[in-house]
Amino acid sequence: MAKCCWLPWLIIILLPLPPCDGSSGADVDPTAGFAAVELTGDMFKLHKPYDLPPEQRYEFRDGVRRMWVLCSDRPFSPGSTTKPRSEILLNKTYTSGVWQFEAYGYMPSGTTGVSILQVFGASGRNTTLMLHVYGGRLMYYHDEAQVVDGDIYDRWFRLNVVHDVAGVGKLAVFVDGERRLAVAGHGGYRHYFKFGVYVQRDPSHYMESRWRDVKVYTKIVD
Secondary structure (H helix, E strand, O other), X not given: OOEOOOOOOOOOOOOOOOOOOOOOOOEOOOOOOEEEOOOOHHHEEXXXXXOOOHHHOEEEEOOEEEEEEEOOOOOOOOOOOOOOEEEXXXXXXXXXXXXXXXXXXXXXXXXXXXXXXXXXXXXXXXXXXXXEEEOOEEEEEOOOOOEEEOOOEOOEEEEEEEEEOOOOOEEEEEEOOEEEEEEOOOOOOOEEEEEEEEEOOOOEOXXXXXXXXXXXEEEOOO
16 A cells, blocks of 8 residues: 655653543443434535545445545645545534534545544644544554554444533543543634544555444533
């Protein structure tokens, strides 16, 4: 697989936290106690290379959103210094409470060096959470000590990400109903979710992800 050049290493220090939803790592329904938020079609905002029409990097067919990008593509806007992407920005922002992203994702084998999910909004940085894929492993950013799933390729998986804004910005990540990660957030006051493919360190030439049944929830307050 052809590779692209990349930036120097980053070091991320994590502080272990209890899960923000109070669950153990056993299988649970992460959406229990949450209410679904209405998502209309215009809330799905595509970010793709600025010089290409949407259909060259995005497809929505039979309920599945497929996004792909090349590591040699241009960024999403002229003059941007960010890496290539084909991502959906879910235009449902939040500033408080407990929010959750849920979807079924699919990563074709060979896609590597890519972000597939972001919780955008932080203090002094852009994101409070990113999930990357490297060699079939789903990771917290590119920290090999924080592997969320060891073999994410070529299967549909259920992904839930819970963000407790008030609870010191804690986040929990579930794969197929099992809590796999609990970490601190990075502050910020305005957040939203993004999913798709966004080039990161040491990427493959071609990157793709597929998504269906995308939902957003907010915690029910008694």
